[in-house]
Amino acid sequence: MELSESPQIIEVQFCNLCNSCCSICPYKDMKYKPEYMSTSLFLKLINELKMLNLKRIIPYLNNEPFIDKNYISQIKVLRANCPNAELEISTNASLLTEDIMNELLKLNITELRLSVFGYYKKTYNKMMPNLTKSVVFKNLHKLSKVFKDSKTKISIVMIDNGQINEIEFQKMKALATKLNFEFNKWGFLDRAKNVKNQTNNFYNDKVNFCEQFRPLERMHILADGDVVFCCQDWKHQYVVGNLNKNSIIEIWNSKEYNSLRKHLYDKKLVAPDLCCNCKLAQVKE
Ligand SMILES: C[S@@+](CC[C@H](N)C(=O)[O-])C[C@H]1O[C@@H](n2cnc3c(N)ncnc32)[C@H](O)[C@@H]1O
Numbered sequence: 656m657e658l659s660e661s662p663q664i665i666e667v668q669f670c671n672l673c674n675s676c677c678s679i680c681p682y683k684d685m686k687y688k689p690e691y692m693s694t695s696l697f698l699k700l701i702n703e704l705k706m707l708n709l710k711r712i713i714p715y716l717n718n719e720p721f722i723d724k725n726y727i728s729q730i731k732v733l734r735a736n737c738p739n740a741e742l743e744i745s746t747n748a749s750l751l752t753e754d755i756m757n758e759l760l761k762l763n764i765t766e767l768r769l770s771v772f773g774y775y776k777k778t779y780n781k782m783m784p785n786l787t788k789s790v791v792f793k794n795l796h797k798l799s800k801v802f803k804d805s806k807t808k809i810s811i812v813m814i815d816n817g818q819i820n821e822i823e824f825q826k827m828k829a830l831a832t833k834l835n836f837e838f839n840k841w842g843f844l845d846r847a848k849n850v851k852n853q854t855n856n857f858y859n860d861k862v863n864f865c866e867q868f869r870p871l872e873r874m875h876i877l878a879d880g881d882v883v884f885c886c887q888d889w890k891h892q893y894v895v896g897n898l899n900k901n902s903i904i905e906i907w908n909s910k911e912y913n914s915l916r917k918h919l920y921d922k923k924l925v926a927p928d929l930c931c932n933c934k935l936a937q938v939k940e
C-alpha cells in the first residue's frame with residue numbers, strides 16, 4: 656500500500672478520560688491530566704474533516720467516549736458535516752442510557768463495538784474492575800431492543816489474554832447471537848509494552864512494515880490537538896504535529912510524520928522503538 660495523499664481514516668478523542676481501569680489496558684497506568692477538546696479546536700477539526708473525502712471516522716481514541724456529556728452533540732455535528740463517512744464507535748457500554756441509545760440510532764453509526772471482557776461476574780470484575788456487570792448486561796439487552804431494526808453492525812468484543820476459559824467465550828457468543836449482535840474474540844495486545852502487568856514479549860528491531868497500514872492511511876488526534884504517530888503510543892512520545900497550529904494535511908505531510916514513516920518502512924533504517932515493541936509490526940522481505 657502506498658501513502659495516501661490525505662488520511663482515509665481519522666481516530667479522534669474529544670476527551671481523554673475513561674471510567675474503567677481494565678486489567679488488560681494501559682489506561683489505568685497513564686494518570687492523564689483531564690483534557691477536553693476546546694470548542695474552537697472541535698470546530699476547526701469539523702471544518703477540515705468535511706473537506707476530506709474520508710472513508711471512516713472513529714470518534715474515540717484510547718478513552719471511553721460516553722464519559723463526555725457533550726459526546727452525542729459532537730457526533731451529531733460530525734454526522735451532519737460528514738454524511739458519507741463511516742462512523743465507528745467502541746464503548747464499555749456502562750454509560751449508555753436509553754436516551755443516548757435513541758440518539759445514536761438516528762446517527763447512522765456504521766459500527767458499534769461493545770467491550771465486555773467477561774461473561775461471568777468473577778471474570779468481568781477482574782478484567783473491568785471499576786464497572787458493574789449487571790448494569791452493563793442490562794444495557795446490552797436495552798441496546799438490542801432499541802437497535803432491532805437498524806443497519807448498525809453491533810458486536811461484543813472479548814479479549815483472549817490467556818486467562819479466560821473457552822466456555823466463557825462460547826457463552827458470550829451465544830448471548831451476542833440472542834441479542835442480534837456479532838461476537839469477536841480478539842488476541843491480547845500489550846500496546847507496544849504499554850500494559851504494565853502483561854506482555855506479548857515482542858521485540859524486533861528489524862521490523863519494516865505495519866500489519867494495520869496505520870502510518871499510510873490513518874491519523875490519530877488527541878483531545879489537546881496533538882497528533883500521535885499511532886494509537887499504540889499511549890505515552891504520547893511520538894507527536895508529529897498539533898492541530899491547533901497546523902491543518903490535517905500539513906501534519907500528514909510534515910517532516911516529523913514522514914521521518915517516522917521512513918524509519919519504519921526503509922529496511923536500511925531502524926524502526927521507531929514503538930514499532931519494534933509492537934506485535935503488529937512485521938518483517939517483509
Ligand atoms: C482502548 S478501547 C477504547 C474504547 C472503549 N473504552 C472500549 O473499551 O471499547 C478500544 C478497543 O481496544 C480493545 N482493547 C482493549 N484492550 C485491549 C488489548 N489489551 N488488546 C487488544 N484489544 C484491546 C477494546 O475492546 C476496544 O475494542
Ligand code: SF4
Nearest residue numbers: 673675677680682747
Ligand atoms: S479498554 Fe476501554 S474501557 Fe477499558 S480501560 Fe481501556 S479505554 Fe477504558
Ligand code: SF4
Nearest residue numbers: 865885887930933936
Ligand atoms: S506501533 Fe504497531 S500498529 Fe503502530 S505503526 Fe507501529 S507497527 Fe503499526
